[in-house]
Amino acid sequence: MRFSRTLIPTTREAPKSISDPAVARLTRAGYLIPDQEKKAFSLLPMGVLLCERVISAAAGLAREAGFHVVGFEDLAGDSLEISQKLVKSYRQLPLSFFGGDLRRWNASGFAADRDSAVAVRDDFLGIASEIARMAGLTLFEGETVDGARKYVSLPCDKGSWHGRSGFVCSSCGWCGDDASPVSAPRPFLKEEAPLGEVETPGADTIAELCRQLGVGPSGTLKTMFYAAESAGNKEIVAVLARGDHQINDRKLSHVLGGGVVRFADPLEIREAVGDLAGYLGPVGLPPAIRVFADRHVEGCCNLAAGANRPGFHLLNACWGRDFKTDNVEDIVSLQENFPCPLCGVEIKPSHLARVSIAGVEPGSSNLSFQGDGGSTRAAFRWDGSLCIMPLVLAIAGGERIPAKFTPFDVNVVIASMQNDDAVALGHSMAEKLEGKGLRVLIDDRDERAGVKFSDAELLCVPVTIVAGREAADGIVEVWQPDGSRGELPADAAVEQTARWVR
Numbered sequence: 345m346r347f348s349r350t351l352i353p354t355t356r357e358a359p360k361s362i363s364d365p366a367v368a369r370l371t372r373a374g375y376l377i378p379d380q381e382k383k384a385f386s387l388l389p390m391g392v393l394l395c396e397r398v399i400s401a402a403a404g405l406a407r408e409a410g411f412h413v414v415g416f417e418d419l420a421g422d423s424l425e426i427s428q429k430l431v432k433s434y435r436q437l438p439l440s441f442f443g444g445d446l447r448r449w450n451a452s453g454f455a456a457d458r459d460s461a462v463a464v465r466d467d468f469l470g471i472a473s474e475i476a477r478m479a480g481l482t483l484f485e486g487e488t489v490d491g492a493r494k495y496v497s498l499p500c501d502k503g504s505w506h507g508r509s510g511f512v513c514s515s516c517g518w519c520g521d522d523a524s525p526v527s528a529p530r531p532f533l534k535e536e537a538p539l540g541e542v543e544t545p546g547a548d549t550i551a552e553l554c555r556q557l558g559v560g561p562s563g564t565l566k567t568m569f570y571a572a573e574s575a576g577n578k579e580i581v582a583v584l585a586r587g588d589h590q591i592n593d594r595k596l597s598h599v600l601g602g603g604v605v606r607f608a609d610p611l612e613i614r615e616a617v618g619d620l621a622g623y624l625g626p627v628g629l630p631p632a633i634r635v636f637a638d639r640h641v642e643g644c645c646n647l648a649a650g651a652n653r654p655g656f657h658l659l660n661a662c663w664g665r666d667f668k669t670d671n672v673e674d675i676v677s678l679q680e681n682f683p684c685p686l687c688g689v690e691i692k693p694s695h696l697a698r699v700s701i702a703g704v705e706p707g708s709s710n711l712s713f714q715g716d717g718g719s720t721r722a723a724f725r726w727d728g729s730l731c732i733m734p735l736v737l738a739i740a741g742g743e744r745i746p747a748k749f750t751p752f753d754v755n756v757v758i759a760s761m762q763n764d765d766a767v768a769l770g771h772s773m774a775e776k777l778e779g780k781g782l783r784v785l786i787d788d789r790d791e792r793a794g795v796k797f798s799d800a801e802l803l804c805v806p807v808t809i810v811a812g813r814e815a816a817d818g819i820v821e822v823w824q825p826d827g828s829r830g831e832l833p834a835d836a837a838v839e840q841t842a843r844w845v846r
């Protein structure tokens with residue numbers, strides 16, 4: 345490809361406002377034009393080539409795994425329609441499709457039973473993991489709050505455009521966000537002290553309560569009232585959590601059947617229990633109110649809790665003796681010091697970009713087939729998506745773009761278009777390199793040599809060959825993938841480059 349005819353607007357500096365280092369780097373190298381405000385970018389020719397390399401690797405892995413790589417407009421809908429036409433018997437399953445555009449690839453398929461649907465789903469997630477491995481990146485594996493979908497995420501630099509905050513376990517490769525499942529906590533055994541009541545004027549926050557009583561937040565219990573709304577019905581529920589934990593709306597919504605949940609407003613609380621905001625407690629709540637307790641609360645004793653009496657708190661409230669509920673659920677947000685749900689090692693905060701997510705639906709899909717014994721059965725459906733952009737940014741965010749994914753293998757720089765020997769040698773080398781199957785960029789712009797050299801440094805092409813002053817003698821300068829530079833006769837440079845690229 346000729347540089348002079350390709351849009352590669354390199355710049356010395358990316359705009360200062362660009363927060364993502366990978367985006368800044370690709371902006372400087374002329375791969376894309378960013379829009380900081382929208383956290384989006386337009387791909388330029390080099391950016392398209394980079395995405396195509398990643399997609400080509402993904403499609404290759406998918407074909408190897410038995411997926412049909414297709415060009416459907418609506419992958420989920422068309423997969424069903426086409427499978428309905430084609431599938432008659434269990435022998436034709438599993439049937440899996442994979443297709444997409446430059447930014448996102450979707451996958452969808454059908455299997456005869458749940459286990460094989462799960463196996464194909466995992467193969468699909470494995471495609472992202474394998475690309476990450478090729479690029480020297482590590483992917484972490486997580487699941488959604490309801491456990492219905494699994495995903496793989498990349499830890500990425502703070503501020504990365506496709507990321508959001510989450511947690512990783514560097515010991516076992518688990519990842520998640522604040523709504524991920526928390527591992528079952530160990531109840532701590534303490535001797536139960538007698539229940540008491542203490543005056544706590546103005547202590548309507550956990551912080552003030554701790555200050556007045558001289559206890560830590562983990563020794564307190566908060567009682568929060570939530571309104572759960574779904575299908576036009578509203579229920580006010582009480583939620584108990586330890587004072588050092590945060591109640592998670594997504595988890596609570598899941599526990600309550602998926603509707604909208606929000607803090608109950610003061611009027612709703614007053615209607616339910618009276619004017620008690622800040623002093624609500626678990627003991628003596630009206631029986632009509634459903635009470636949900638986070639799992640960390642079960643079995644706890646000697647907690648400070650609201651006394652359901654303005655200006656007063658209870659001391660030494662104990663689970664079982666003073667309060668209890670059968671609704672014990674995982675309700676609080678994951679936080680920094682929590683143990684990993686899989687292995688128990690302390691999790692660390694990280695910025696995560698979700699690369700691939702997939703789930704399996706039960707065998708109620710609209711695809712039926714004839715089973716082993718001749719009876720008609722419904723296929724299990726699975727679906728997933730692979731986000732190309734976070735993968736591309738992660739791949740481009742390191743020191744060098746791995747050679748496997750660079751838009752070109754070699755950049756042939758003609759140092760001066762006024763030097764006829766350099767022009768002739770540059771073109772003949774480009775031809776020979778292309779003849780060896782390499783992807784060649786030839787810098788034939790009528791620019792100063794200095795401009796071309798600094799652009800060559802920005803472009804992230806593994807090998808650069810400069811046809812310059814010594815072109816008349818058939819000598820070129822070669823910049824090797826490891827960064828070292830030296831002179832070589834032109835033919836030797838061609839051979840050597842082909843070896844490096846393989």
Ligand SMILES: [Zn+2]
Pocket residue numbers: 513514515516517518684685686687688689
């Ligand atoms: Zn772990």
